[in-house]
Amino acid sequence: MRHALRGWLLGLCLVVGGTGCGDDDEPKQDAGTPVDSGTDAGTDAGRDAGADAGRDDAGSDAGADAGSDDAGTDAGTDAGTDAGTDAGSVAYVRFVNASLGLKDNPSDNETVPWRPYKLDVHQGGTELFDSVAPGEAAVTEYKEVPAGTALEFTTRNAEGGASAAVLATSERVTLQAGERLTLVAVGFSDRTELDRVERARLLALKESFGTPAAGRAQVRFVSADRVTTIPEQGRTRRLGLESAGATPIATVNPYAADAAAGVSLPATTQRLVISSSGDNGFAPSLSKRLFFSVPANTLEAGSAWFAILTGDDRRPLPDDGQPAMLLVRAGQDRSVRLKRDPLVYFFHALLGATPDDDPYQLQLQVLQGTAKVAVGMEFNYSPAVGDLPVTATGHTLRVARNDDVNATVLASADTGPLQAGGRYLAVVTGRAGQTGALAPRLLVFQDRFAPDAADARLRLINAIPNSPAEGVDFGYFDVAGNGTGQGSTFTPVVTGVKYGDIAGAETGVAFPAPFTTGTTRLSYYGLNVAGLEGPLQAQGNAMERPHFIVLLGDWETELRLFLGFNVRENTWSGVAPFDVFLP
Known part of the structure; x- marks a missing residue:
């Protein structure tokens, strides 16, 4: 089934006394x-x-x-x-x-x-x-x-x-x-x-x-x-x-x-x-x-x-x-x-209450008490960036429908500690109205990529609530000999990533996916689990900087997506496939 797609413990630096300002004497x-x-x-x-x-x-x-x-x-x-x-x-x-x-x-x-x-x-x-x-x-x-x-x-x-x-x-x-x-x-x-x-x-x-x-x-x-x-x-x-x-x-x-x-x-x-x-x-x-x-x-x-x-x-x-x-x-x-106080990039990966509900029709907002932290969040779309005070223990947030502040989707979500100067990805995932393993939840991860890294590297978050229990592998295919098509060799980069988990070293894992020749550089991304006849593939823009990659969607209805966030741009602009992952 195919779906149409759209689209700083405070870290405060105390400086006391001299700062090495030359020969004082x-x-x-x-x-x-x-x-x-x-x-x-x-x-x-x-x-x-x-x-x-x-x-x-x-x-x-x-x-x-x-x-x-x-x-x-x-x-x-x-x-x-x-x-x-x-x-x-x-x-x-x-x-x-x-x-x-x-x-x-x-x-x-x-x-x-x-x-x-x-x-x-x-x-x-x-x-x-x-x-x-x-x-x-x-x-x-x-x-x-x-x-x-x-x-x-x-x-x-x-x-x-x-x-x-x-x-x-x-x-x-x-x-x-x-x-x-x-x-x-x-x-x-x-x-x-x-x-x-x-x-x-x-x-x-x-x-x-x-x-x-x-x-x-x-x-x-x-x-x-x-x-x-x-x-x-x-x-x-x-x-x-x-x-x-x-x-x-x-x-x-x-x-x-x-x-x-x-x-x-x-x-x-x-x-x-x-x-x-x-x-x-x-x-x-x-x-x-x-x-x-x-x-x-x-x-x-x-x-x-x-x-x-x-x-x-x-x-x-x-x-x-x-x-x-x-x-x-x-x-x-x-x-x-x-x-600067922590910046939190809120991403909407929450599915509708049933498989028949279109998640693209559900917009979200995030609140701390009565204060709105992030608004207008759309499924599989660029994150909404909010400010929160520094905390050593965490803030309690609430997620509601964007059109009704009283229509609570997630009643209580803990951010965990937030450091001054830190930037965090907060993914709202699960299925609206469900309990247990599929209940809505908030996944929060700090950007800890190597500060001097400017190459293609990633950390992968599995936000597909009904993905296979054994986890999924994410990687890339080679490019065909003429430089314009997909090859047949799949190289996994992170493996066995289960729902709610993040994979890859905190400083990022290298992602040397080849890309096509021509003005628009494209790569062929792959997704694999045990039991499939072969890895799923999706073509998309090449990834050339450190990225958070979020897998999202509904595995059972074949709405299997990813969106990547380039942490070397202030807005964390996304790399996305041109379609869902397909055989």
Whole structure:
């Protein structure tokens, strides 16, 4: 019978203390005073992004942030570090490399290996910070600088040495004895054109936080994530608390910082959310927002922090180029790097209540309590991507019909632990309305493919509830001699995969299926079980990257399908056969 077809245990990285920022005791002397080719420091980032949704420093860029709006005492700085009691005529500065741009990547491709630029920071002819990389080691310790005189800081490509061109220049800043300054490199290190919103910039941010109320912490939001074009209506970044519907507490333009005093938020805050104006939001989740779970007891009452949004939301590779929130504590050599909350790719493989029910007519949604996590899920179609908070024990979800939130299909499903920065495939399978072995269930598996793998490899999930008890073999056929047809030799790659199980090493098993010649590259996939006269076959597009492969359908009615998810694309686009598996 043939059927027509359609179609981050939290993973949070705590960075405490120094980060290997060069020779702290004897700074190297430069060849001379750097030439200021970064005259964009005093320009208005807001002219690119448009009006800043109600903030009083909407147009601030590096110059404005380092200037008069930062004046004042650091009332929000931790009591344990009294900057005002430092002896002598020195002040203190540290550096955060929140820059973007990858080497050998002029086209800004999100799937190339993460090879960021390391930056040096100079003050006059003195190198203060050496070879600081973004990511895990982005935040340096404080260093002493002269107080009472105007200071100007520059960034350079660390690989260029002392003769490297200046990438960005800060506003001139005068620090009083004991005052503290945090320098933040933002924008693309390989872009210096003044007409580019993503140009390299160096924000000079005095630690002049306001005083938080009892039980609260003070946070100054800095937007440093990838933005390359600014539509007419602007594209601000908005910091909110805990839920997607929360009213923003801070709104800034790309590559800029909020007002010097910062904003107050409860010290017990568990989750931060970033939304965006003027575009389609952040990929790939349905919420179009970024969420970050905050570890308990991080935001101590009375503390003050820079909250620096970094990364590229398009990036599918599990590396430091993905979105992250750097929480950098004022007055202390301490920072916490929060990875994005887990992304869960929900896939509909649930059969209808009877063999006569068309599963393509049943759309699903996933809920956590009353909150919708994923909606509009169609059988054998691309997954719906949802956000869930980090959990060490798991979340309880409910699956319902998409057209009726009260029409429960799966009353209680456990996700298991979810790590920050993790991506998970969640397959809804079984048969609607059934109990026992055929009852609806949720299968959840984390993407653990080798981070540097870019070849054809797979992990196979058997989601056919009435597949043979002994399990199935999945593999490929050879290609006929002329390169255009199917050969007769079947090579199994994973064998004996039973319903509900996953096969293949966590890092993936190689899948060297040959493909046809010509413009469209096709492979011949095979499915086999004991007792068949020969392997079943299905022709489909060639698989050339790491994939989750899900077998789905109804074995007894010969609706035997698969769909593959390319984990090297943010949306996990699918490889599918052109028909069901046939003899």
